[in-house]
Every structure is written in C-alpha cells, then in structure tokens.
Amino acid sequence: MSTSFDVIVIGEGIAGLTAAGALARHGLNAATFEQQIFGGLVLNVNELHPAPAGAEAGGAAFAAEMTQANADAGVTSVQEPVTAISASNGKFTVTTGSGSYVARQIVVASGARLKTLGIPGEAEFEGRGVSKCADCDGPMFQNETVAVVGGGDSALQEALVLSQYCAKVHLIHRGSAFSAQPHFIEQVKASDKIVPCFGTTVEAALGGQMVEKLRIRTAAGSEEIPCAGLFVYIGLEPNNAFLPADVQRNANGFITTGDALETSVGGIWAAGAVRAGCGGSLDDAMADATRVADAIAVRLK
Numbered sequence: 001m002s003t004s005f006d007v008i009v010i011g012e013g014i015a016g017l018t019a020a021g022a023l024a025r026h027g028l029n030a031a032t033f034e035q036q037i038f039g040g041l042v043l044n045v046n047e048l049h050p051a052p053a054g055a056e057a058g059g060a061a062f063a064a065e066m067t068q069a070n071a072d073a074g075v076t077s078v079q080e081p082v083t084a085i086s087a088s089n090g091k092f093t094v095t096t097g098s099g100s101y102v103a104r105q106i107v108v109a110s111g112a113r114l115k116t117l118g119i120p121g122e123a124e125f126e127g128r129g130v131s132k133c134a135d136c137d138g139p140m141f142q143n144e145t146v147a148v149v150g151g152g153d154s155a156l157q158e159a160l161v162l163s164q165y166c167a168k169v170h171l172i173h174r175g176s177a178f179s180a181q182p183h184f185i186e187q188v189k190a191s192d193k194i195v196p197c198f199g200t201t202v203e204a205a206l207g208g209q210m211v212e213k214l215r216i217r218t219a220a221g222s223e224e225i226p227c228a229g230l231f232v233y234i235g236l237e238p239n240n241a242f243l244p245a246d247v248q249r250n251a252n253g254f255i256t257t258g259d260a261l262e263t264s265v266g267g268i269w270a271a272g273a274v275r276a277g278c279g280g281s282l283d284d285a286m287a288d289a290t291r292v293a294d295a296i297a298v299r300l301k
C-alpha cells in the first residue's frame, strides 16, 4: 500500500466518508484513517431523524454503502488511529500506532464522543447497565425501568427508542425545559412510558453485579430510585488530541475554522462534528465535507 496521498482524511464517520468520496470524484488520491470501525456516531442509530436521502435504513447501512462506494472509487482505507500530525516542506506527516504517511492536505473529520457525567458507578457499570446505545441495548431492558440523562435531540430520540422496550423511562434533565426539536418534545409528551424529571441531576449509579438504583438530586434533596439502565446524552466532546497545538480550538475544544473550513494551519481543514459551528445533523456534516473537498480540489489544481 502506498504511504503517500494527495489528501488524508482522519475519521470514517459520515463527514470523513463524504469528504473522501468527493475528493476521489475530483480525481484526487485520498485515504481515510479510522481508529475503530467506519460509521462514527450514527453507527448504532437505526432510526435517523432527520435522515439524509439514502439513510432511511439507519446509520450502519448508510455508512456501509458510503464505505463501499469509496472503495470502488479508489479511496484507501487505513484502519489505524492517528496519533500525531506534523508539517514540513509543504507536506504533512500523519503518524499512527504502526507507521507514518504523507499527504499534501489534511481533512480532520474525527468527530466527537458522548460526554460522560463523571459520577460514581458510571465507568464501573459500563456494559452492566450503563450504556451509550439505546438501539443496541434497549431490548435487554424489556419491561425494566431505565433513565436517560439530557434534554436535547439525542436524549429525547433515545428515550423514545427505549420506550419501545421498557416499562418506564425517567428522562432526567437538570434544566427546566427540553432544548430538542418540537416533534421530539411532542412525542415525549405523548408517551405514557417516559417520565420527564426537570431540575434533577444524577449523583451515582448503584448496584451489585448490575445497576439497580440511581441516586438523584432534586430541589427537595437526594433520593434513590430503582433503575436498571443509565443512558447519558448530555452533549459531545471533540476527538482531536492528535492535532498540533497551533490548530486553534474554541473554549470547548472544538476546532475553529475560517469560512472555507480551513483551520488556523493552512492545508489542515475541518469538517463535521469536530468543528465549532457545525450544525449537528448528518446533513450538516456532509455539507461541511463536500465544501472542504471542493476547496481542496481548487487548491491542488
């Protein structure tokens, strides 16, 4: 396999896959690098709302189709985590756990990961009641009581998924109103399984082998509630520890860019959830990726 490319795209989430496909269509020699498995955040989301055209069958199928199309178009896929990027003589060297690769331009599409609460029991019970995937783990909580934490689109979307399996879903939000899209709020209101708990925080997940209870805090004080599952959707933090320090980030660590989505380091571009100001939907991530690919094609002509 070649170790030299026109463009290296970091991440095989929907932004990275879109960028690489567009770069290939521009006739550029592109490679994608992935630390886990293609698909990123939507890998386990079966019912996408909104769903971009072609994604009606869910995140995994959508990503698989894009991956196949990229392979057919000649995109090289490297299953290695990027650990560092450095620049010299107008080229970039991308370092992974097992080698180094050279490119003329870099697209950072390394996305974001779900934030955690950082409470006692959360890490200890991971996979034993604490889950990040309602679609995959929901069926294991058939007729149980679970809790979802958060008040935005992801929290409400996943609470609705869990309500298909569970007897009761506590939807725990520290604020006094949800910030999700109105159609999610309407569906939550209409559900006889989902119990909104405003002004409430989770202090600990408790149990033996599995999660059995949560300790929560309301204005009235602290109490324990029976609960078999904890799903936390309180926002995202960016995956970009591998970037050089001179690539500017905002206060939350997301990469800041100019209008053309180039970062503060010329030749390094950012697309999708890793970028400050990206809208948050798949359509937004794909639009970013296409813009970046088009700009790079002009740059390299």
Ligand SMILES: Cc1cc2nc3c(=O)[nH]c(=O)nc-3n(C[C@H](O)[C@H](O)[C@H](O)COP(=O)(O)OP(=O)(O)OC[C@H]3O[C@@H](n4cnc5c(N)ncnc54)[C@H](O)[C@@H]3O)c2cc1C
Pocket: 010, 011, 012, 013, 014, 015, 016, 033, 034, 035, 036, 037, 038, 039, 040, 041, 042, 045, 047, 048, 049, 050, 051, 052, 080, 081, 082, 083, 109, 110, 111, 112, 113, 154, 157, 158, 233, 239, 240, 242, 271, 272, 273, 274, 280, 281, 282, 283, 285
């Ligand atoms: C629970 C949930 C439900 C959602 N539902 C919807 C929905 O219904 N509709 C919708 O439009 N949007 C939805 N979204 C938003 C959507 O998932 C994101 O907008 C989109 O997936 C972002 O894609 P991305 O490619 O920018 O990032 P990601 O999906 O995060 O992909 C980044 C990829 O980069 C890889 N990576 C990270 N670091 C490295 C590294 N160092 N080296 C190599 N690879 C690396 C990661 O492993 C990952 O595969 C949802 C999000 C969540 C969390």
